[in-house]
Structures are given as C-alpha cells and as structure tokens.
Amino acid sequence: MRAELGGVAVFTAVLLSGLTAGSSFELPSPSNVTITCDSYGVMVSWTSSGLSENASFNLQLKSNNPSPHIFINTSSHQYNISELLQDTGYNHYLVEVKARDGEYESPPADSKKFSFSYLQNADIQCNLAFPPVDLIPGERRLFFRFSNPLQLYRRTPALRSLTAAESLCYDVFDNRARTNRTEYITFECTSKTCEGNVSFPVEQEEYCVKLSGRIRQTRLEETKYLCYCGSLGPRVPITVYLIPLFLFLPCCALSLAYFLAKEINKKMKKKYLSKFPKPLRLPFGPSIDQTMFIIVEDDHFENRVIKVIHTKSPDASSGSSTPPYLKSSHLSHHSCGNDLAKDPEGGELKEKLIDPYSNGAEMSTGGLPSGYDRPH
Incomplete structure (x- = not known):
C-alpha cells in the first residue's frame, strides 16, 4: 500500500514539474513603454528581449472616454498614435503593449497616463510650444x-x-x-x-x-x-534722416551727370579738331598769329591809322625786335597807298592814338608837296 502511494506521489511530482516547465515558457513583457508628445503629435516606444525575428506587438489605446478602445498591430518598437487621438482637450490616455511571437503572447505593459488637458489627472502633461517672439x-x-x-x-x-x-x-x-x-x-x-x-x-x-x-x-x-x-526713451523720427538723404542723392546725380557731359564734350572737341590742318606758317617771315594796330606820326603824315600784321618770330635775333616791314624805308613803299617817312629827329616811328573822325582842316595840315592836288 505504501509502495502504491509512493508511486502516485512520484507521478504527481513529475506532472507538476512538467506543467511548471510548460507554464514558465511565456514571452517576457515589453519594457520601458514611453510616451513622447509635443506640439505636433504623440509617439509611443518600448523595448523587448527574447523574441524571434517574426515577433510583433499588439497595442491598445485606452482613454477615460467610454468609446471603444483602439487596437493596433505593428512589428516596430515605436508607433505614432497622433491620428488616433480624439477630443484631446477633455480626455487622458494610456497605451497597453503586448508582445506576440508565434502562438505565444506576453503579459501587457502599460504606459503612463498622458493628456493635452491640464484639467485631467495625468502623469504626463502634453503642452504646446510658444511660438518665437x-x-x-x-x-x-x-x-x-x-x-x-x-x-x-x-x-x-x-x-x-x-x-x-x-x-x-x-x-x-x-x-x-x-x-x-x-x-x-x-x-x-x-x-x-x-x-x-x-x-x-x-x-x-x-x-x-x-x-x-x-x-x-x-x-x-x-x-x-x-x-x-537699450533705451526706451523718445526716438528721433526717421524722416529727420530721410529728408536730407533724399535731397543729397539728386544733387550727387546731377553733379555726376554734369561732369560726365563735360568730359564727353571735351573728348568730342579734341576728336574733331584733330581732323583740321595746323595753322599756316610763312617761310619768309613771322607766323600769322596776332594782329596789331599802330599809329604812325611824322612831319609829313598826321592822323593816319595803319593796320599792320605783326608777330614776333621765334627765329628773330635778339639784336632787333622791329620787323623789317616796319622800318621807315619799308613803310615809305609798302603802306597800302600812303607814303610814310621816318621821324626827322630820331628816325623811328611814333605811335599816337588819333580820332578817326577829325575834321578836314585837321587832316589837311601837314607837309605834303605844294604841287600835290588833294581831292575834295
């Protein structure tokens, strides 16, 4: 009898040990279920171990709202649940995560409660970022x-x-x-x-x-x-700076335009003048550059205006500055129809300004030969 009882005890022990061994093979629950929320959405993530490559995860979104819970299946270790949240201003939520590998399923692991409403009793308060100011x-x-x-x-x-x-x-x-x-x-x-x-x-x-x-x-x-x-004191109106600036800029533009026009005009003149021949110079006398009026007075001729073209030649000798055609001997033969004589005292010509509108009596006085018949 005792032997039979001993055999039953051994069988029971073996059966219990088998059942214990079978029940110990269950998937480990996911860990570190984390909620991350910001102004644009909510992300849930987790970690797991001891799973095969074909393992997946079942997510259940729960809220204090009596509406049906939402189930999600994913093979990733994170999931964006932003589109699944409804009426966030009045609810709080949590996410339950289970691991499934083949026919085995792990116990659930829950996240902390979170909410976008500061009136809800939640572990995680989701706020919006204040925009830049x-x-x-x-x-x-x-x-x-x-x-x-x-x-x-x-x-x-x-x-x-x-x-x-x-x-x-x-x-x-x-x-x-x-x-x-x-x-x-x-x-x-x-x-x-x-x-x-x-x-x-x-x-x-x-x-x-x-x-x-x-x-x-x-x-x-x-x-x-x-x-x-900085200072928050009274500020000078911006027009105080803009008005002088608007006045100064047109003046600068006009000055620049005037300068450019002047330079262009100068270059154009130089360009066209270069096409004309140089002034003519006589080979036998001074260059025709200047015109001079002189009055010749002597004992025989008075009140006569003689126009003489005279320019001092650069080749003239320093000894005499009087051109040969102004000598008394020259003037007596080349005076445009008037016979002139040199001054009886010094032999040099004297310059004298006279009135071209003198009367006839004044003009008739002089040393003309007595036999010359002057027209009246």
Whole structure:
C-alpha cells in the first residue's frame, strides 16, 4: 500500500514539474513603454528581449472616454498614435503593449497616463510650444509680436477638434514681477498675428518679458525671459534722416551727370579738331598769329591809322625786335597807298592814338608837296 502511494506521489511530482516547465515558457513583457508628445503629435516606444525575428506587438489605446478602445498591430518598437487621438482637450490616455511571437503572447505593459488637458489627472502633461517672439522697442514701452498658435497648430491632435469660437489667452510677465508672479497682464488674440506691449515708465538697464498662454484646456509652454538691452526713451523720427538723404542723392546725380557731359564734350572737341590742318606758317617771315594796330606820326603824315600784321618770330635775333616791314624805308613803299617817312629827329616811328573822325582842316595840315592836288 505504501509502495502504491509512493508511486502516485512520484507521478504527481513529475506532472507538476512538467506543467511548471510548460507554464514558465511565456514571452517576457515589453519594457520601458514611453510616451513622447509635443506640439505636433504623440509617439509611443518600448523595448523587448527574447523574441524571434517574426515577433510583433499588439497595442491598445485606452482613454477615460467610454468609446471603444483602439487596437493596433505593428512589428516596430515605436508607433505614432497622433491620428488616433480624439477630443484631446477633455480626455487622458494610456497605451497597453503586448508582445506576440508565434502562438505565444506576453503579459501587457502599460504606459503612463498622458493628456493635452491640464484639467485631467495625468502623469504626463502634453503642452504646446510658444511660438518665437519678436521684441520691438518703443517710447517707454516694449512691444512684442508672435504668430498665433491657434493658427499655427490648428491641424495637430491638440487643436484639430476646436470650434471657431475658441481663442488664445496669454499672460505677459515683466522683469519687475520676477519675485511676485501674481503681477501679469492678460491678452486675448484671435487674429493670425498677436501683438501687445508692456509699459516701462522707469529707465532700466534691460527690459524683459516672459509669456505663457492657453487654448481651451491646452497650455502653451512658458517662455524664458526675453530681454531688450537699450533705451526706451523718445526716438528721433526717421524722416529727420530721410529728408536730407533724399535731397543729397539728386544733387550727387546731377553733379555726376554734369561732369560726365563735360568730359564727353571735351573728348568730342579734341576728336574733331584733330581732323583740321595746323595753322599756316610763312617761310619768309613771322607766323600769322596776332594782329596789331599802330599809329604812325611824322612831319609829313598826321592822323593816319595803319593796320599792320605783326608777330614776333621765334627765329628773330635778339639784336632787333622791329620787323623789317616796319622800318621807315619799308613803310615809305609798302603802306597800302600812303607814303610814310621816318621821324626827322630820331628816325623811328611814333605811335599816337588819333580820332578817326577829325575834321578836314585837321587832316589837311601837314607837309605834303605844294604841287600835290588833294581831292575834295
């Protein structure tokens, strides 16, 4: 009897050990199930071990909404669930991940709860990034401007289910309120670009502001302090600089045009004058360059104007500067019809300015030969 009982005990032990060995062969659960969310979507990722190349993963998206849960199958170790999220402003979610390899399935591994609504009790709060802000100094004021995130993130999971009546509300903190965050200014924006300003009546070394906001139940991440270093005092109007500039530029253009026209004219004159022959020079006397009027007076001829072409020849000797055709002997034979004689005292010609409109009596006085009959 005892032998039979011993055999039954051994059989039972072997059966239990077989069952234990069979039950110990189960797939390990995925680990490090992580939720990553930003302004444009949500990504879930995980790690696993002890699986074959043909293993896959079953995902189940759960929410506090009573709507049916969503199931996904993938062979990757991450999945973008952005398109599966509905009405994110009022719900929180978690993702359950199971590994499946052949006919075996692992126990589930859950992610942390996450939500885009700051009113939901969630482990991970998904916020929207505040758009870049431009600072513009003014007179005792600091102006700021940025793109409205309501328009920027309109098609993302966080805001795609919004109604047209929703708007952006944002708060502005200045650097005077760093120790007391209850002091802030609230703005509302529905346009494509949001603008505002903060007053700084007291002169400071730098002027800083910090912005945060919300759209429905979704928060915009708070910016760091954005600072402007400079003066916010009264500024000189830009027209003070533009008017002199607009007056100066036309003057420069006119001066340049005048200079260019003058240079072109000079070059054209030089070009055309070079085509004409050089002035004629007589081989036997001075060059015909100058014209001189002289008056010759002697004892026999008075009140006579004689036009003489006279230029001092560069080849003339330094001993005599009087051309040969101005000598008294020459003038007596080459005087255009008038016989001239040299001065009886010195023999040289005298210059005298006379009135060409003298009367006849004055012109008749002189030393003409007595037998000369002068026409009347």
